[in-house]
Amino acid sequence: MSDLLERLRGRGWRLTAQRRVVAEVLDGDHVHYTADEVHAKAAELLPEISRATVYNTLGELVSLGEIMEVSTDGRAKRYDPNAHHAHQHLVCSRCGTIRDVHPVGDLLAGLPAEERFGFQVAAVEVTYRGVCPGCSTA
Amino acid sequence: MSDLLERLRGRGWRLTAQRRVVAEVLDGDHVHYTADEVHAKAAELLPEISRATVYNTLGELVSLGEIMEVSTDGRAKRYDPNAHHAHQHLVCSRCGTIRDVHPVGDLLAGLPAEERFGFQVAAVEVTYRGVCPGCSTA
């Protein structure tokens, strides 16, 4: 976390209260907030922070490779601070909860050469869908 | 195709010129148009068709399970008529071209029980990313 701020300062980032607060909100595991959620949580810590600044900051963090954009539902994008460890997502079809998961094996290996259409395939994103424990008992 | 229209009529659909045209646009392999592209192509065949009708029709076709929504980039949703055969997508990172692909093996099997967090996992969506032949030579 303060690693993050250190790293960013090393890249010439001005360390403002707004950016510090956005970074603080985006800390932890299984965190996947929308820009609006980030703004709401940031505003609890720094009431005058504007939506535009949150969007700007999120965009910069994505460009710098410090966080990832996730779109699991075609609605608002979500932001995932876990950008430094490869992982995939498990999404609850009912409540939308997202968990970071780590499948075993080489995910790229499943795509045969004759199904690659001459592409140089470099990456793969996987979204598992199911019903979470909370929603299946309710 | 006319299978599709037949099937829909059997489900009580009124067969209007607009719906016929939307169905016609969404015919073929590796078709992944945005709503706006569907509207543009439909308007070539039926100039007075409105965007709202295209959106309505696409939404109904999705509900009926005849086409699928695909969001590969967090921007506009795309619509895939290939809803009756399980498949995944291969996307060009440069030009955005999308191809339907068929990985081998059981994609769900890669997620160990201890990584399922108690979810009842039912489905999996995979997006492979790479550079297409056209973009890699250019």
Add this chain to the structure above:
DNA sequence: GTCATTGCAAATGCTTTGCAGTGCC
């Protein structure tokens, strides 16, 4: 003839942008 469906236009939700003022380095 009835009622689902259409087209228009306005409204909504998410995100980006222009620009004057502020404050980090």
Add this chain to the structure above:
DNA sequence: GGCACTGCAAAGCATTTGCAATGAC
């Protein structure tokens, strides 16, 4: 003290909705 950064408000897309007119059955 300069210039990157912020906040505000307005603009921009993609999509949805309300409602009167239309046309498939």
